[in-house]
Amino acid sequence: MNMFTVSGSPHVHGDDSTKKIMYGVVIAMVPAMLVSIYFFGFGAIRVLMLSIVACLFFEWLIQKYLIKGAVTITDGSALVTGILLAFNLPSNLPGWMIIIGALVAIGMAKMSFGGLGKNVFNPALVARVFLLISFPVQMTSWPKPSPITEGFIDTVTGPTPLGIVKEGLTAETPKTMSELSSEIPSAMQSLTGEMGGSLGEVSAIALILGGLYMLYKKIISWEIPVSMLLTVAVFSGIFWGINPEQYADPVFHMLTGGMLLGAIFMATDMVTSPMTKGGQLIFGFGVGLLTILIRMWGAYPEGVSFAILLMNATVPLINRGFKPKRFGVNTGVEIAK
Amino acid sequence: MGILKTFVLGGVHPEENKLSSNAPIEKLAIPKQAIVPLGQNLGAPSKPLVKRGDEVKVGQLLAEAGGFISTNIHSPVSGKVLKIDNVIDGTGYKRPGIVINVEGDEWIDEIDRTEDLKTEIKLDGKAIIEKIKTAGLVGMGGATFPTYVKLMPPPGKTAEYLIINGVECEPYLTSDHRLMLEKGPEILVGTQILMKALNVKKAIIGIENNKPDAIKHMQELVKSFEGITVQALKVQYPQGGEKQLIKATVNREVPSAKLPIEVGCVVQNVGTAFSVYEAVQKNKPLIDRVVTVTGKAVKKPSNFLVRIGTPIQQLIDAAEGLPENTGKIIGGGPMMGKALTTTDVPVVKGSSGILLMKKEESQRKVESPCIRCSKCTYVCPMGLEPFLLSKASKLGKYEIAETEKIMDCIECGSCQYTCPASIPLLDYLRLGKNKVGAIMRNRGRN
Numbered sequence: 071m072n073m074f075t076v077s078g079s080p081h082v083h084g085d086d087s088t089k090k091i092m093y094g095v096v097i098a099m100v101p102a103m104l105v106s107i108y109f110f111g112f113g114a115i116r117v118l119m120l121s122i123v124a125c126l127f128f129e130w131l132i133q134k135y136l137i138k139g140a141v142t143i144t145d146g147s148a149l150v151t152g153i154l155l156a157f158n159l160p161s162n163l164p165g166w167m168i169i170i171g172a173l174v175a176i177g178m179a180k181m182s183f184g185g186l187g188k189n190v191f192n193p194a195l196v197a198r199v200f201l202l203i204s205f206p207v208q209m210t211s212w213p214k215p216s217p218i219t220e221g222f223i224d225t226v227t228g229p230t231p232l233g234i235v236k237e238g239l240t241a242e243t244p245k246t247m248s249e250l251s252s253e254i255p256s257a258m259q260s261l262t263g264e265m266g267g268s269l270g271e272v273s274a275i276a277l278i279l280g281g282l283y284m285l286y287k288k289i290i291s292w293e294i295p296v297s298m299l300l301t302v303a304v305f306s307g308i309f310w311g312i313n314p315e316q317y318a319d320p321v322f323h324m325l326t327g328g329m330l331l332g333a334i335f336m337a338t339d340m341v342t343s344p345m346t347k348g349g350q351l352i353f354g355f356g357v358g359l360l361t362i363l364i365r366m367w368g369a370y371p372e373g374v375s376f377a378i379l380l381m382n383a384t385v386p387l388i389n390r391g392f393k394p395k396r397f398g399v400n401t402g403v404e405i406a407k
Numbered sequence: 408m409g410i411l412k413t414f415v416l417g418g419v420h421p422e423e424n425k426l427s428s429n430a431p432i433e434k435l436a437i438p439k440q441a442i443v444p445l446g447q448n449l450g451a452p453s454k455p456l457v458k459r460g461d462e463v464k465v466g467q468l469l470a471e472a473g474g475f476i477s478t479n480i481h482s483p484v485s486g487k488v489l490k491i492d493n494v495i496d497g498t499g500y501k502r503p504g505i506v507i508n509v510e511g512d513e514w515i516d517e518i519d520r521t522e523d524l525k526t527e528i529k530l531d532g533k534a535i536i537e538k539i540k541t542a543g544l545v546g547m548g549g550a551t552f553p554t555y556v557k558l559m560p561p562p563g564k565t566a567e568y569l570i571i572n573g574v575e576c577e578p579y580l581t582s583d584h585r586l587m588l589e590k591g592p593e594i595l596v597g598t599q600i601l602m603k604a605l606n607v608k609k610a611i612i613g614i615e616n617n618k619p620d621a622i623k624h625m626q627e628l629v630k631s632f633e634g635i636t637v638q639a640l641k642v643q644y645p646q647g648g649e650k651q652l653i654k655a656t657v658n659r660e661v662p663s664a665k666l667p668i669e670v671g672c673v674v675q676n677v678g679t680a681f682s683v684y685e686a687v688q689k690n691k692p693l694i695d696r697v698v699t700v701t702g703k704a705v706k707k708p709s710n711f712l713v714r715i716g717t718p719i720q721q722l723i724d725a726a727e728g729l730p731e732n733t734g735k736i737i738g739g740g741p742m743m744g745k746a747l748t749t750t751d752v753p754v755v756k757g758s759s760g761i762l763l764m765k766k767e768e769s770q771r772k773v774e775s776p777c778i779r780c781s782k783c784t785y786v787c788p789m790g791l792e793p794f795l796l797s798k799a800s801k802l803g804k805y806e807i808a809e810t811e812k813i814m815d816c817i818e819c820g821s822c823q824y825t826c827p828a829s830i831p832l833l834d835y836l837r838l839g840k841n842k843v844g845a846i847m848r849n850r851g852r853n
Contacts (some may be wrong), residue, residue, distance in 0.1 A: 075735045075769040076499065076746040078834050080820030082421055082578065082768075086782070086827040088775055145775070187776040187828075244584050340780040345792065351733040396812060398663035399652065 088186075091340075092146025098336065099153050099345045105263045105273040106161070113161030114269050118153065120165055122283035124172030125152035132181045147186050151175050154194035157270025157331060158375070159201070162227065167205055171197040191382045192342045193292045195375045200376075205229045212266040229371075230266045231255055231326045235318050236371035246315035260325035271331040274324075281334035290338040293350035294357075298333045299324060301358025303340035309366065323365065332357070332374035349385075349392035358382045411616055413641040414651040417788040419821045421578050421644055421742065423617055427701045427708035428581045430600055432589055434712045435725055437512055441716030442753040443469060444496040444504040447706035448545045449475030449552045457507060466692055469505055478553045478756075479543035483714040485531075497738045497755060499748045501648055501740060506735035507716070518691045524592050524624075525688040532714035535604040535687055541590045542686035543693045543756075547582075547678030548572060548647065549739055554679055558604045560668045567671035569602050569610040570582060570656055571680055572646040573625070574640060576615060577740025580760040582697040583677045584657040584712045587614070587621040591628045594677050595719035597684035598635055610635045611656045612677070615642045649674045651788055659812045663815050678759075697720060698754055702763035713754050719761050720750040734769030737762040740814035742820045746827040775819035789815045793822035797832045800839025805846055809838045814847070816840060 179196035263273025364373025451474035706727035
């Protein structure tokens, strides 16, 4: 007699999977990876490899020996965390610090919450902030970009454009923006990535390319990046409009630091962002606003990571407050009782 | 073809796989033994009127409606009642049914068995509804809600539009498609009868754009029928859902927990419209229907005109046999159909198709953790949050499930179809609906 499978409907599946999504993100990060290798050379390769291997290793170690459960390091999520962590580090960071970062990302920010899908905060950002607070010197001395085509030369370190501006504007004898303009990269340099910074944040074009790919593959939706960047543009624009010598222009804010990396790859992390379109718009707005507040008046030159982490904490609340548009509710049709 | 309309909220587009869309409807041989379950409609089961040993004719009343939301059942065959016993039906449970040993094919005299098209509608609205009630008609799309109930709007409500559902959004199924191509005029006369019963001036036939031949054919035919129009629809599942179809065709939104009549609409399936024609113009009760037999490994995907009570084994044989590697048999389509346990299950009023799935298609994928991607929320045609509702049901938090509108779930399966983590969302949603429904009924009682 034939035995047939009996299960509830639906009996077909759309063939999407966590793995496909994660490897989709990896593909989207390839352009930024290549740019980082081009500008930071061997240092970039070293940071990427160390971060990826360490993240995968810690996930394996914890799943196998601490949780004693299924090992799922092939699902791509630890790989994504590894690359994102590397993207947030300078290319000359000592190796042992990278390994500590990986342990914080996977062990503290991800597995201690229950693993994939359960974490409240973006693991790579938790690790970045942990390292920034623990090793402020090493985390803020970035090698100047020197294209790989010019051969291996001793890397010179220097501050990021945001650091230059913060330093200049808040110095004992404050400089004006026009005085600083010769020290900061042109818009063209920011687009290609020829400026100091963490591995993955320098090239706007590479990041936007990755973002478009993820939009096309429906891995991210437009709401978070657009509302975040729009908020940044509007707020920085207002202050720049009031006093262009005291405040940097919106384009500078958008193209420097971790703004695009944050908007495209970090704030859009499915696990740690709101579930509805309305909630995502608010989330993006919050990230954008906090970033600008920190950049303009905070102690740090850069605020994207803090802003995203702070907004991560509000996600459960946002999810409660912003529900999808329900079918047949508030339709305007009067219902007789 | 005009502008393509569709519903706005959510929706998915599974592989269509309409393998049998070019197979004309074939009349299947009468079975040797007919198994007629007594519960063939949504609502109360019917009460048997015959007993063991009785001689019955085709079209003779076998069982009468067991309540307001129930229907008559007529004999699909002639012969002798063998027993009234528990038989296995599409639900997988053994439930009461009448088993008839077939002898010949003798019909009651009242039925007009000619093929002539009778267009003149002699009966008035009230008589039409009575006729439809007597003939035991139910929604043929699969929901099996008694047709006559929908034709009697509650006091104070009036219908403005009759919407005929020719969407057939379930992948694989083609019975409605073939019916429109082969019985178009009958469907339109049936539509006019329904319009008269409801006293509406406008009827819209909604057909998805993956059936361009049916759209063209029906558009040609409606020219000679006043008040009926054809609306081509963009392919999107679950457009055949009543609420989605109303939104797509007349852009009205049925309020939560309410019926279509609230926005002046009544929806009937094309198969139902055809049965209405047969019942009212030809005096023929619901004793047969068109069933698609299909699947990727099926040798001859077909559409059969089958007597109710025919074991599905006979349909599978007619489609050149059960493929070697069949892993799952589904009564209905792949999105909302029910998996069957055996091939002894009979065709009932709501059987739209038999889908045979290969072994490798039959197993669910392994579930992994929710990554909060929200895709279930984006595709839900009712604007619900399946991830939240399934979690609430799983944890027994039925109050949350209720306030978050679990009862609005139409069980279309779009969420589970989409879920990248392969979480059986709909399993939990069904469980939750069941519990919340019971809690609500209890509250009403106290």
